[in-house]
Amino acid sequence: MEQFNVADFECKVEKSITRIKEMLSESDPLLTMIQLYNYKFFRGLMNIEETIQGNTTPFENKLLDITQSILVSNQLIIDHDIEDDFLVEEYLEEIESFYSAASILISFSPKEEIIRYSQGMQFNVTGTLYPLFEQDHFTDMLSPYDQLLQNTFGLTSSNLVNGILAISKHLRSTLYIKFLGDTDGISDEGSFIDLHVIADYFDVEKITKWPKTFIKELSLSRGEYKDFYEDNLSIVTKESPIKYKPFLELDGRFYCFSIDNFIDNIYRSTLRVIRANNPGSSNQINLIQNNLSEEISLKLLKKMLPKSKLYKNVFYKAPVGGNGKDEWCECDGIFIFDNVMIIVEVKGGALSPVSPFSDEVAYLKSLDDLAKNPYNQSLRFYNTYKKQDFIELFSKESKRKYQKVAIVSDIKFVQACSVTLDDFNEIASRIEKTDIIQKSDLPIWCISINDLRVYPELFDSPSIFLNYLYQRSKASKNPYIKLNDELDHIGLYFEYNDYSKRINEVVEEHQDISEVFIDNHREEIDVYMTMKFNSILENADPDNSSCSLSDCKFHKKPNQKMPKTFQQLIDLLDTKMNEELIRVARYLLMLDWDTRENIETFLTSRSRKLLESKRRGVILTPYMPMNYKKENKIEELPVISIFLLHSSNRVFKNETERKRFLMERVFDEDEQTICLVVGINDKAILNKAVVYNIGPEQFKALPFETYERLKTIRMKISEARNTREF
Structure with a gap:
């Protein structure tokens, strides 16, 4: 031009x-x-x-x-x-x-x-x-x-x-x-x-x-x-x-x-x-707005993490103002699930009713109110936690009385979430890349209630949702990722998992590239929502629908693409609603497609051999280790070993037996290993799962003679096993 x-x-x-x-x-x-x-x-x-x-x-x-x-x-x-x-x-x-x-x-x-x-x-x-x-x-x-x-x-x-x-x-x-x-x-x-x-x-x-x-x-x-x-x-x-x-x-x-x-x-x-x-109704309306915006937002987030701990309207001490004096500060909501913390700030105020061109100052101020200010509040909470590796949460009992409700510590991943009543879908997807959001290592997720409603419909797996937040946090810091829509993040995640890495690969493949055009990735979501709504209309009144479902193929719920048995494993870990199992699922979801395929091959081939064996007491070396090789270790992941046994195996019933079994088989006694033991029934369905951590402390706690016997057994197993290297 x-x-x-x-x-x-x-x-x-x-x-x-x-x-x-x-x-x-x-x-x-x-x-x-x-x-x-x-x-x-x-x-x-x-x-x-x-x-x-x-x-x-x-x-x-x-x-x-x-x-x-x-x-x-x-x-x-x-x-x-x-x-x-x-x-x-x-x-x-x-x-x-x-x-x-x-x-x-x-x-x-x-x-x-x-x-x-x-x-x-x-x-x-x-x-x-x-x-x-x-x-x-x-x-x-x-x-x-x-x-x-x-x-x-x-x-x-x-x-x-x-x-x-x-x-x-x-x-x-x-x-x-x-x-x-x-x-x-x-x-x-x-x-x-x-x-x-x-x-x-x-x-x-x-x-x-x-x-x-x-x-x-x-x-x-x-x-x-x-x-x-x-x-x-x-x-x-x-x-x-x-x-x-x-x-x-x-x-x-x-x-x-x-x-x-x-x-x-x-x-x-x-x-x-x-x-x-x-x-005279304005004060009452404002009060209602503030309460309902928080209530709805926290309710929708809770749907995706039903077993999480939620602390509403909590207070904490943090330095405020030029003198840095500790004052009581409020946070709308804190979600704690395992080692993940989501800091939620909700704004019931309105996006400027005038257009950006007609009053630029008013519009930018409304963006500050809806995005910048809540992020700065979340950042204050995050910095307070990071400074001491823990934070004390209080409820306000009266004007000057506060009651301690929790101490939060041992958090590995923190996400800031800013929710607005007003829809600013297309702006939210860009705003985190502007000067409106202060530069820090705290990832921000700006979203309207309209879009937040989509998430529980698509994310019925806590591990997949938490993995999505992790991948989205990487994308929010990637300068090449500029999307026109919040839901494009979901579409990209479903397609590529680590979509920030995928975009970086595209940049590396083409020299002198300054910006990547990312096409619409929400189309599958749009079609699914459309067809589900249409099916509701048709069921309510066959004459009142947008089209006949006999003429329109009903689309399954969009989900991240993954191998079938690997998906079955993630579903199994999710349904137990156990924090440790869901943590393992989160780790597995961080793996790339090739590694997932390797796990798929292991699960299907070992399942077949296991069910073909008439002597279920015989161990067919049914396990595989991941991330144990020093030369290509993924820093964000621990060493993980997956063990596949028949569901009737006594290892599932006896913790002492299980500990001995695992200590005999972990690859390195000097490194912490997460051991996932998975059970399969006679119909080749994964139906049991337990997780156990084996590390140096367990070996060091053994009496000398017991350790020597174990050492001998480990050497024999190591020589005999024919474990495929991944």
């Missing part, structure tokens, strides 16, 4: 918006919105993923939003008869032309990268919550406001949630086709017979049964915000006027056409209208 000229693209934007306004002034707004909805809806039917998730090109994705925004922000004077027909194709061409020029203006703006990137995402992207989670999400988010809603609008939170779900169901499913067929609303030639009959389908009052006073508060009529945009170019740089007022009022009726704009903003919209109509 050496010859890029700002004026040229500003001219293109000006020209397109002028023409768009002219076309809208010549058409009935209700007819226009219905026809544009039809275009988007029937286009979506050709792609099931688009129907539910809205993953379309930007101009199609924001088609309804930009049209409605222009309708409500321009006082269009009509001095001629309105045309019966709306030139959809010509209008779409103009919208596409506008979006193309606007996107280039944003990309080549002289503003700093995070501002350009954020503006581009807000301008082009919509639809941030999977429909699969809408019921749980809005029930969680709106239930605490039940009394305020009743006092202000005579509306219960359950009625509000039911209405939201009804609108979502109306605008996402194929009910629309059934409605058109039942009403005979369209003639054989494709034109509308009765526009008002068709309009009933989008009538918010009829869909939701909400009080009209509440609906009106969330609506804008044509031309009502006539001074919202200063000029045509401000449509590119300013937030949408319909962001918090999603409904379109025409002739005393209220319509909803854009489901994504509605779902993205209805929570904040509801709080705004409560504040506006219930003076």
